[in-house]
Amino acid sequence: MDNPALTPERLLETTTLDEAISYLLSEYADAVSLDDREGYQGVIVDSRRLVGIARVIRDDLGFDYLSSATAVDYLGAGDQMEMVYHAYRTSGGGALVFKAQTDRENAEIPSLTSIWRGTDFQEREAWDLMGIHFPGHPNLKRILMWEGFHGHPLRKDWREAYYEEDLKPFDSRWPGGHVHRAEEKNVFGKNVTYPPDIDLGRLIDSSETAVYQSLGLGVDVERIMDKDGFETNELVVNMGPHHPSTHGVFRMVLTVDGETVTSLEPVMGYLHRNHEKIGERNTYLHNIPFTDRLDYISSMGNNHGYVLAVEQLMSLGRKYNRPTYRCEALRVLMVELSRIVNHLWAIGFWLNDIGAFFTPVLYFVQERERILDFFEAVAGSRMMCNYMRFGGLFGDLPERLKSVSNLTNDRVRDYNTMQFLTEMINERVPRTIDDLERLLTQNEILIERSVGVGVLSREDAINYSAAGPLLRGSGVDYDIRRADPYSIYPELDFDVAVEAEGDMYARYRVRVTELRESVRILKQILPRLEATAGESIWADGKPGAYAPRVPHGEAYGRVENGKGELGYYVVSAGGRGGSSNPWRYHVRAPSFINLTPMGIMSRGYKVADIVGILGSIDIVLGETDR
Amino acid sequence: MDVNLQELNKTEFPVPAELENNIAITSLSELYNWGRRNSLWPMLFGLACCAIEMIATAASRFDFSRFGFEVMRATPRQADLMIVSGTVTKKMVVPIVRLYNQMPEPKYVMAMGACASGGGPFKEGYNVVSGMDKYLPVDVYVPGCPPTPQALLHGMIALQRKIDGQSIANGDDVPWYGVGTAEPTPVPVLGPDIIDPRQMDMIRRQAEAAATDMDSVGVRELPAATQMVAARVTAGAAAESEAAPVSQDALGFVLPTGAAPWAEAEDIREKRKLRALARKALRATRRAAAAEEE
Numbered sequence: 069m070d071n072p073a074l075t076p077e078r079l080l081e082t083t084t085l086d087e088a089i090s091y092l093l094s095e096y097a098d099a100v101s102l103d104d105r106e107g108y109q110g111v112i113v114d115s116r117r118l119v120g121i122a123r124v125i126r127d128d129l130g131f132d133y134l135s136s137a138t139a140v141d142y143l144g145a146g147d148q149m150e151m152v153y154h155a156y157r158t159s160g161g162g163a164l165v166f167k168a169q170t171d172r173e174n175a176e177i178p179s180l181t182s183i184w185r186g187t188d189f190q191e192r193e194a195w196d197l198m199g200i201h202f203p204g205h206p207n208l209k210r211i212l213m214w215e216g217f218h219g220h221p222l223r224k225d226w227r228e229a230y231y232e233e234d235l236k237p238f239d240s241r242w243p244g245g246h247v248h249r250a251e252e253k254n255v256f257g258k259n260v261t262y263p264p265d266i267d268l269g270r271l272i273d274s275s276e277t278a279v280y281q282s283l284g285l286g287v288d289v290e291r292i293m294d295k296d297g298f299e300t301n302e303l304v305v306n307m308g309p310h311h312p313s314t315h316g317v318f319r320m321v322l323t324v325d326g327e328t329v330t331s332l333e334p335v336m337g338y339l340h341r342n343h344e345k346i347g348e349r350n351t352y353l354h355n356i357p358f359t360d361r362l363d364y365i366s367s368m369g370n371n372h373g374y375v376l377a378v379e380q381l382m383s384l385g386r387k388y389n390r391p392t393y394r395c396e397a398l399r400v401l402m403v404e405l406s407r408i409v410n411h412l413w414a415i416g417f418w419l420n421d422i423g424a425f426f427t428p429v430l431y432f433v434q435e436r437e438r439i440l441d442f443f444e445a446v447a448g449s450r451m452m453c454n455y456m457r458f459g460g461l462f463g464d465l466p467e468r469l470k471s472v473s474n475l476t477n478d479r480v481r482d483y484n485t486m487q488f489l490t491e492m493i494n495e496r497v498p499r500t501i502d503d504l505e506r507l508l509t510q511n512e513i514l515i516e517r518s519v520g521v522g523v524l525s526r527e528d529a530i531n532y533s534a535a536g537p538l539l540r541g542s543g544v545d546y547d548i549r550r551a552d553p554y555s556i557y558p559e560l561d562f563d564v565a566v567e568a569e570g571d572m573y574a575r576y577r578v579r580v581t582e583l584r585e586s587v588r589i590l591k592q593i594l595p596r597l598e599a600t601a602g603e604s605i606w607a608d609g610k611p612g613a614y615a616p617r618v619p620h621g622e623a624y625g626r627v628e629n630g631k632g633e634l635g636y637y638v639v640s641a642g643g644r645g646g647s648s649n650p651w652r653y654h655v656r657a658p659s660f661i662n663l664t665p666m667g668i669m670s671r672g673y674k675v676a677d678i679v680g681i682l683g684s685i686d687i688v689l690g691e692t693d694r
Numbered sequence: 695m696d697v698n699l700q701e702l703n704k705t706e707f708p709v710p711a712e713l714e715n716n717i718a719i720t721s722l723s724e725l726y727n728w729g730r731r732n733s734l735w736p737m738l739f740g741l742a743c744c745a746i747e748m749i750a751t752a753a754s755r756f757d758f759s760r761f762g763f764e765v766m767r768a769t770p771r772q773a774d775l776m777i778v779s780g781t782v783t784k785k786m787v788v789p790i791v792r793l794y795n796q797m798p799e800p801k802y803v804m805a806m807g808a809c810a811s812g813g814g815p816f817k818e819g820y821n822v823v824s825g826m827d828k829y830l831p832v833d834v835y836v837p838g839c840p841p842t843p844q845a846l847l848h849g850m851i852a853l854q855r856k857i858d859g860q861s862i863a864n865g866d867d868v869p870w871y872g873v874g875t876a877e878p879t880p881v882p883v884l885g886p887d888i889i890d891p892r893q894m895d896m897i898r899r900q901a902e903a904a905a906t907d908m909d910s911v912g913v914r915e916l917p918a919a920t921q922m923v924a925a926r927v928t929a930g931a932a933a934e935s936e937a938a939p940v941s942q943d944a945l946g947f948v949l950p951t952g953a954a955p956w957a958e959a960e961d962i963r964e965k966r967k968l969r970a971l972a973r974k975a976l977r978a979t980r981r982a983a984a985a986e987e988e
Contacts, residue, residue, distance in 0.1 A: 213821060214785055218886035221820050229887075230818040250817075251824060255900055259813070259824050260887040266901045268885075268894060275785075275884045309789055312738050312768040316745065317786055338786040339742055341809075342819030349818075358815065364743035433753040451746060451840060690742055693783075 080128045085162050088129045096121060103167060106642070107384050107621015110165025115177045118168045119204075122153075122183045131155035131164045133546070134184040134533050135626065136635050136656040139194040141172070143224035145641070149175045149200055152637065154624055154656075158530055158544055160551035163624060170200065172223075179204035186533025189664050197222035197344075212337035212693060215278030218263050221345055228345070229254050229261045235649045236350050279321060279335050280304065302330070305675065309338040313421050313679035316689030320666075320682070324675060332670045332678065334663045336693050343694040347653035351615050352378050352458070355653065360452040362634075362655060363691040365413055366406035368443070369629040371456035372399055376554055377625025377636035378458050378618065385619035385646060389607030391459050394600035396556045398461055401489075401593045402453070403627070404586045405443075408497060409436050410630025411579045411586075414537075414686040415504065418576070421683035422517045428507075435500045438492060445469040445485075459612040461605045465597070486598065493590045501583050509580065518572035522669045522681035525570055532665040535658045536632025537582070538685055541575035543568035548628040556596075562589050572684040579686075617646030631686055632658030655694055659687040702728060723862045730774075730800070731854040732762035737773035739793070742780025744807040744840040751843040761850055770796040775853070777846075778832075781809035781816050782823040784888040788881060794830050795878040799870035802857075804849055805832045808839040815839065829890070830879060 080091065092100045092111055099114040099121060113121050125131045136154045149170050154163040168177050179202035180187045191202045192211040199220030202208055209215060219226050230250040232238055241248055251257055308319030317338035323330045343362065347355050359374045360367035382388045391399075413436065416429035440450040446465055447453035455462045469483045508514055524534065529542035539546055547564040549557040565581035567574035606612060620642025626635035635656030641647045662685050669685075670678050702725070703709060703718040740748060751758050752766060759765075767773045770793045782790065794803070805826045808814030813824030826832055833856060836849035860868045869876055880891040889897060 214884045216884060216886065228818065228820050230820075232818075256893070256897065258828065258890075259817070259820070259822060260889075262897065262901060263886050264901070266886055266897075268889075268898050268901065271883060271885050271889070273883050273885065309786060310739055310793055317741055337821075338783060338789075339781060340783055340785065340821045341742075341781045341816040342821055343816075346816065346819055361743055361815070364746055430754045433750065433755065437750070437755050450842060451743065 080130065083129070085164060088125075088131070088164060091129065092121070092124070096124075100166075103165075107381070107619060107640070109622070110163075110167065112167045112169060115168040115170055119178050119180065119183065121166070122180050125155055125164060125166065126183055129164070130157050130159075132530055133158050134180075134186050135163065135535075135633060136624070136637060136654075137180065137184075137187045137190040137194070138637055138654045138656070139198040139200055139222075140639055140652045140654075141198060141222065141224045143172065147172055149177075149198060151177050151194065151200065152622075153180070154635070154637075156552070158546050158551075160546075162552060165624070175200040177202060179208075181205055184533060185528075185531050186661060186664055189660060193660075196220070199223060209278055210337075212340040214275035214337070216272070216274045218261075221342070227261060229256075229259045234349070236354060279333070307678070308335070314682065315417060315687055318682075318687065318689055318692065320678065322670070322675070322678065327674045327676075329670050329673055329675060329678060332667045334666050336660075336663070336689075339689040339693040341690075341694070343655060344653055348650055350650075351648050352618060352650060353615055355650070356456065357452065357454040359636075359655075360454055361690055362657065362694065363410075363629060363631060363659065363688045364451060365688055366403075366410040366630045367451060367453045368399075368402040368406040368455060369410075369627060370634065371453065372403050372555075373625050373627040373629065373634045374636050375456045375458055375625075376627060377623045377638045378616070380623035380625055381618045381621055381638060381640050382458060382616055384621050385617075389459055389612070392600075392604060392607055393556070394464075394597070394603040395460050395605040397593055397596045397600060398465070398605065399456060400555055400557070400560070401590065401597065402443075402446075402455060404589050404593070405439050407586045407630045408583060409439050410686075411583050412436055412500070412504075414630070414683075415508075415576065415579055418572075418680065418683035418686070419508075419514075421679040422514070428504075431503065432500070435497060438496065442469065442488065442492070457612065458616055459607060464605050486594075489597075490594060493587060493594060497583075497587055497590075501580065501587070504583075505580060509577075514576075515573065517677075517680065518576060518684070519569075520571050520573075521673055521677050522572045522684055523570050524665055524669050526568075528665060528668060529570065532668075533661050534632070534665055535662060536628070536630070536686075537565075537575050537578040538632065538662050538665075540564065540566050541578045542570035548626055548633055552626070554625075554627065560589050560592050572680055575684045575686075615648055617648055618650075619646045626656070629658060631688065631691070632662055634658055634691075655691070657691040657694060659685075659689070659691040660694070663687060663692065723860070726862060727857050727860060731857040734763050734774045734802070734850075734853070734857075735772060736763055736766050736775045736777050737770055737793070737797070738766035738768040739776065740779050741782065741786065742809065744779035744810070747840045747843055748777060748779045748806065748846060751846045756843040756847065758847060758850060761847065761854070763850060770794070771798060773797055774800065775802045775804060776830075777804045777806050778810040778826045778830075779806040781814065782826050783821045784823055784882075785821060785884070787823050787829055787888065788884060790826075791829055791879050791881050795881070799876060800868060801870075802833045802853060803830050804834045804836065804853060806836045806846060806849070807841055808837065811835045811837065823888070829882065 080088070083091065089102075089111060093102060096117070099117040100111050103110050103112050133156045134153060135156050136152075138152055140150045140152060142148055142150060149172055151168045153166050155166070156163055170177050175198070177200055179191055181191065182204065188205075188207075189211060191205055192208060194200045195202060195208050196210040196212050197220055210217065213221070221228070232250055251259065254260070303324050305322050305324055306319070307322070308314040309317040311319075314320070319335040319338065320332055321335055322332040343358060347358060350358065356371055356374060359370040362370045379388075379391075412432035416432040419428045420426060443453050444450045447455040447462060465485050467485060469485050469488055524532075524538065524542045526543045529539050529544055534542065543566060545564055545566045548554070549562075550564050562585045565578045565585060567577045618640040620640055622637070622639045624635055624637050626633055633656065637652070637654040637656065638650050639652040641651040666682065666685065670681050673681065702720050703714075707719045709717060709719060740746075750756060763775070770776075774797075776794060776797065778790070794801070803826065805811045809816060809822075810826045813822055816822045817824045823829070834849045834853045836845055838845045841849070883889045883891060
C-alpha cells in the first residue's frame, strides 16, 4: 500500500474521500480508473468487476448509503451508456461517485441489488427509459412505462411524436403568421408514434399481465388466480391507481392471506410525465418551473435543489458569483416554510389514512393557506412558486403583502411583510404545532394504530436508500442539512430529529420534531433578514444571466426536502462558451426511492395498515413518477 | 335547504301575490335541473398538482359544499362529476375511461388545469395525452397551472349554468335523456404506444402505408443533429477514422467540423441575435429621426 494514510491502525472507513479514491485506484488499478473528463469527478469502474468493487466501497470504505443510481446516454461522445452511482457515508461527508460503462447496442451492467437493495427501482427505471440490462436483478420489468411499450424513451436517438426541434427555444410556431401545431404534423394527429411493423391484428395489451407476473418474488400468481372452489384463502387485491388512500395515482398489488398481507408490489408510472426528457430539451432556466411540479407540495425546496446543482456547474466556469447572504437567507426562509407545509400535509393525510378522515386536515390547511398567501404575494403563485434563479431569486420580499387572487379572506390583503412573518413564525405556526401535539401525540387511538406497525429496521433503511423522515425514523442520524451542508445551514442552530423505533409512530414523531426545528430555524432567519434589509439578492446588484452558458461537466445537487433527499444530477455537454441546455437531467426523487422498501415494510401487517404505512412514507406522485 | 319558490317560478302564469311563497309553477326540466345542479357530487379522484388545489377548494377556506358540490365520492358509481385534476398520461387514461364508463348518467367531465385541457407544460412528453377531450367529452375547461380555488369554483358555477340550460325534452342536447342505453366510451389499449380503438382503421391504413414506404408516414424523422450522430454510430469507428477533419470539444465529443449537433442551434441563435440587433438599430434610427423632426 503506497498511501501512508492507510496504515493498518487506521480503518478504511474513516479515510477521507480523496484517500478512499486513491485506495481504490491503487488496490484495483486494473479495474478502476480516474474519471478525468473535464468537470467530472469520481472513478470509472470496469463493469465486469462492478459488484465486487461496490462491495469494497460499501463494506471496507464505509460508503454504506447509495443515494442515486442513474444512466446517461453519451451518444456522440464516446457512444456508450454509463451508469452513475453516488455513494455516501451515513456518518456524513461528500459523495464517492463511481461509474460503469457499456456500449449502446448491447447495454448490460451487472445489477447492484445484491449490495444495495435501494438500486432496485432505479435499475428498473434505467432499463425502462434507457434500455440497459441488469443481469442479477430479481425483477427487471418496466416501471414507469407499460410493458410492451416501443423503445426506451430517454435514449438520445429515440423519437418522440411531438418532436419539433433539438433544443429550446424553438423557432416560431407561427411562421409567416400561419399557426402550426405539433400534433398536426403527426399523421395521427395525436401524441403517438407506432413502429412501422405494428400488427394491429395481433395486438396484445400485456401491461396488466406483466404487473401480476412481477408480483412478489416467489409468489406463484398463476396458482392463486387459477384456484377453483373455496379452499383458497390467498387473494390478490389491487389498490389503485384510482384509490382514495394512495395519495394520487399510485397503485399497489398485494396478496393477502385472510387479512394479512403476504406480499406487496408497488406499481407506478401513472403520472410519468417525462420530466427528464423534457428537461433535456429545455434550457437550464426553463426547468425551474418544471421542478415546481415534481413535489408539488413543496415547490420551493425543489427549486433549491435544482439551482444548487446548476450553480455547482456554473462555478466551474470563469464568470460566476455566489449568491449573496440575503439571497441565501431568503432561500432558507422559503424552504423551511415549505417544509412546514409539507409536514402538516403529510401528518394530516396520514391521519386520513388511519381513519381520522379530513377533520385534522382542515386545521392544518388553515395554516398552510396563510403560508401560501405569503408565497403568492412574494412569488406570484400559491403552489408553483418558480422563485429561485441561478445565483439569486425571482425577487426580494415586498414591503407589504398584497394578495391578488385571494378574495375570500382579506386579512392578508395589505400587511407589513416582516410583521406578517414574525407573527406567523412566533405565534401562529407554533400554536398549530402545539394543538397538533396536544391532540395527537398521546392520543390512544393513534398510538394503538401506529406503534409497532410498518417497521423498517436501521440496516434495511440504509440498504434500501430510504431518505428523509423514513430514514431518520429508523434511527439513522442523517440529515443533509447537517451531513453534507449547503446554503447557510452550517451557521444555523438546529437539531436533527431521530427516532429509533422505525415504525409509523416514530415517523410521525420525527415529523413533529422537524416542524419544531423548522420554526427554530425560521426564528433565526428573521433577524438575518432584518439585518440584510436593503441588500441585493444578486451578487453584483443586478440579475444574473437568465439563460446561462453552463461549462462542461457534471453536478449532483441535493437538498433535504420535506420528503427526503432530493437530488439533481445534471450533465452539461459544454461546447462553445458552454451549453444552454442540459445533456442529461435526472431527478433523484425521494418519493420514488422511498417506495422500494414498501414491500418489506408491509409484509405481515393487515390490509388496513397498508394505507397507513404508505401515508407514513409520505409520497407525492409528481415526484415518484416524474 | 331553503327553497326560494319565487326564484323557481319561471313561467308566465301569474301566481297570486298571497301564494307566491307557497306555490311555484315551473317546467319539469327546470325543476329537475334545479335539483341536479345543486347536488353535483364530484368523484374523489386526483391526478396531479391540480388535485392539491381541488382539495384546498374542498377544505374549510373555500368550501365548495356551499355551491352544492356536497361530498366527494370515492366510487364512480356515486359520482355525477369527474374533475380531471392534472396531467392525463397514456398509462392513466385507460383507468380514467373505465371510471367514466362506470359513472351513472347524467355525468359531466371538467378538465381542471392546463394539462387536462390540452397537455399543458408536459404536452410534448411521450407519455402524456394532450387533453382529456381526446378521449372523453369535456363540459367545462378551467384554465390555470394549477387553477386557483377561485378559478375552480368559477368552473363549477359555469357547469351549473350549463346544466340550467339543458332540457329533458331535447334529446340532442343531452344524450342521456334519449331512449335506450348509451354506448360506453371504448377503452384505449396500451400497445407499442397508446391506441384509441376508434382509430384502429386509420392506424392500420397508416401502418400499411408506412410498411411499404418508410419515409412517408407513421415514423417521425429524427432531428438533423441526432440523425447525424446516429448515422455515425451505425457506420462504425472505421468510417469515423476516415473522415479527416474532426474536431474535439472539451467533453471529448468527436465532431465533424462545422456540423456539431449544437452548431446548428448555435447558428440559428446567432442569426436570431443578429436579427434582433438589426431591429433594435432600426428602432433607434427611427426614434432619432422622429426626434429630429420634432
